[in-house]
Every structure is written in structure tokens, then in C-alpha cells.
Amino acid sequence: MNMRTTTHRVTMALLTAAFVGIAVRGESSDASALDTKPSFAAGTTMAKLVSAGKIRVGVKFDQPGLSQKNLSGKLEGFDIEIVKLITVGLGLKESDIEWVETSSGNREPFLQQGKVDMIVASYGVNDKRKQVVSFAGPYVTNGQDVLVKKGDPTGLKDVEGLAGQKTCVMNGSEGQAAVVQFSPKADMVGFDVISKCLSALKGGSVVGVVTNTHILAGVVAKYPADFELLNKPFALGTWGIGIKHGDTAFCQFIDDQLTKAANDGAYQTAWVDTVGKGGLLFRPLPPLDPCV
């Protein structure tokens, strides 16, 4: 009985010492982490995100070269790199980002209902959308282009050449609106995802796929032997970062992050590593729109 009590006491003493040691070490490392966390004015979105320790970002999961989940479940692409450029300014690590799958139709409702903090999902800036959401950036200018089979077997020259021919677009995309405007005689076929358009193009059911130049560059980077771009962009526009309507402070913060990334080369690295591989020539960060 005496032996058991002594052994018990010694064990407890050792464990307590161990716990105290870990706690002390942990506290000192927390103190150094707190020192590096950026601080923002109280009440701003940035302050809320820093104290929450995480950010919810709406992105697409199926755009090659822009934001696509690879086979191990990790998102990669140009839009994803832009998100990381911004969140680094909040002191957040990649693991603190909660990726929310977004499709073209639910970008405005997600922001209006506060389901995400920002959206980087090939989000075209236009006045109609500015009525209900705000845009930081823009972070890139691009337009629409036509993707054809490698070698251009039908001899397509430009988007007007699609008149009377089957053209694949994504339902509800800017590409669809652009075809209606620039090549109204084209026989438009709409699918919901780009992979179906690519299957149809490969099988010969459609002559060309019209969507954004960056998305198409990502496709060509992935399948260089099957497809090629016409390289005749039209319907030029810009992509912005969607945030809650009227959040000028957050808009300004994001713009500052983008400017910083443009100056220190992080923006160029993001481009070259993703859509640059599809042959898209680097263009510097466009002039930023004023935050309203």
C-alpha cells in the first residue's frame, strides 16, 4: 500500500511538471504569433476575419487553370492564387480558408445572404451586378475566345465564322451573352459544365466552344494535343472580387493587397504558374476601379 501511494504521487508530480512545461512553451509561442497578426480598425470586415481566424471564399471547383479541384482534392488555379494573395494580408494560412463551391447563378445570392466573405469565381464586373454586390479590383482583364479542335479542321477564322454552325457555350455564362451579341447567327448549344462542351467538341458535334480566354487557356494547358485557341479575343471585360454591397473598407484592403502583389512579383508568379502554362501572355494588373 505504501509503495503504490508513493509511485502514484511521483507520477502525478511528473505529469504536472510536464503539463506546466508545455503550457508555458505554448503561451510563449502564442505571444509571438499574436505579434505577427495584423490589426485593423474595429468593426471592419478585416478585423472580424482576423478574430474569427478563418475566411469563407466562394470559388468554382471545375474551371481548369482557374480554380479546379485536382484528384487529391486540393484546389489549384489562377483564381485560387489570387485568393491566397489577399488572405495572406489577414495573417491567415491556407488551412484557414474555407472554400465554398459557387456556380455562376448563386454568386449574388451568396454575397447578399452572407454565406461567403468574398467571391473569386471568374466574376465579370458589370453595372447590373454592381446594384447588388460590390467589386474589389479588377484583378484581370480578359475577353471571350473560341476553342477549336487542334489543327482547326473546319478552318474557322473568327467568332463571326460561327454563323450557322453549332457553337457550344455554358448556360448563363458571359460567353453565351457574347455569342448572342457578336455572332447572333451562330447555332448555340448550351451545356452546364465545360467538360461537356469539350466532349462535344472532341466528338465533332460542335465546331467551337466560346468562353473566357482564361478558362480556355487552362483547358489548352491541360489538353494541348486536343484543342487550340483561335487567339482572336472579343467582348473584353474585367473580373473582380465580389464582396458584400457597400463594404468600401474591405474593397480598399483587397485593392491594397493586389497592388502589393503586383509590385513584388507575386501576381506575375500566380499568372505564370497557372494560365501562363496554357500560352496566355502575361498582362500586368489592370488599373483598379475606385471603391464605392
Next chain:
Amino acid sequence: MTAAHEITTLLWLGFRTTVILSVVSGAVALALGTIAAGMRVSPVPLLRGIGAVYVALIRNTPSTLLFFFTAFILPELGVNFSYFVFAWIALSIYYGSFFCEVVRSGISSVAAGQAEAARALGLNFTMTLANVILPQAVRTVIPPLINTFIAVVRTSAIAGAFGVAELFAITNRLTNEESQSVLLILFIVALLYLAITIPISLLAGAIERKTTFAR
């Protein structure tokens, strides 16, 4: 008001395509289903087997897979139609299996004495089925038939993801062009779908009242 005019034109195009696709698919599916039901109750074992395999296979396959097959595999095999026709084929084959089971349950509900009396009169299997059994069977299963028709209308929305400019695909296009009124557009489209399915239900009620008989 040209924006409103454009929206109305697009919605009308989508509405029309959905109605046409649903009607032609429903008609072919019903015909296919009735033939399959006849095969399943026929005295020939081979026909019974084919009918059973058709229903087991198609009913348990998600409709999206059938759309994939008709829209992408058939062109590879050299079959070239418009995407509307591919959607028509997929919908008809899919709901043919459901209509088969509905009609077959109607056939089972007809009293055995009817078939025996027909046999006694010298009618062969096809004549019995066409003139005696099916007319009585169909009257019994109007509600499930209408149920399946309404399912055809709802599943036609999947065709929008496979190249057909029907109502759901048009919705996606409109929510992009009028991004400030996404919820309003969705609400209007829901009303348009109801404008198709509610009259079908009312028609069903009217047919049921006219064809009901004492058992």
C-alpha cells in the same frame, strides 16, 4: 421596355421547348411502356424476359446517365441528331420503364374472368389485350399515369444541361444577364412549371370522373 421584351421572348422559347419536349417524350414513353407491359404479361417467355430486363435496367439507372449516353455516346457511334432529339430519346426510354410498370399494374387489376371470357370467345392474346384488357386497365390507373407525366415534365429540366434550350437552361441564361433579380426570375420560372403541371392534374381529375366505374 426592350429588356422586358427580350426576357419574355426567352422565357416563351424555354416554356415552349419544355412543353413540346414533355408532350412528345410522354407520348413515346407511354407507347413504349404499353408495349413493354404487354411483353411482360405475354405467354412468350423470351418477350417476358426482354420486358423484365428493360424495366430492371432502365428504372434503376439515373436519368442523367441516359442523357449522357444519348448526347455523347450516340454521336460517337455515328448517330447524328440534334440535341433535342437526343433528349427526346433519353426521356422516352427512361419513362417507358415507369409507364410499363404502371400499365402492368393496371392489367393485373382487371378481373381474370375478362381474359377467360375473351379466350372463350376465340380472341387471341393480342386481340384480348387491345380490345378487352387495356381499355379497362388504363381507366384504373389514371392517377399514376398522370403522376408519371408530371415526372416527365420535371425531368425535362435535365435536358437543359445537355444542349436543349428549355426552361431551366433559359433560367441560367437570364440569371446571368439580370444578376440583380435572381430570386425573382427563379420565382417566375417556378410559376411557369406549375402552369404546365397543374393543368395536367386538372385534366387527370376530369378524365377520372368521366371514366370511373363501379367495381
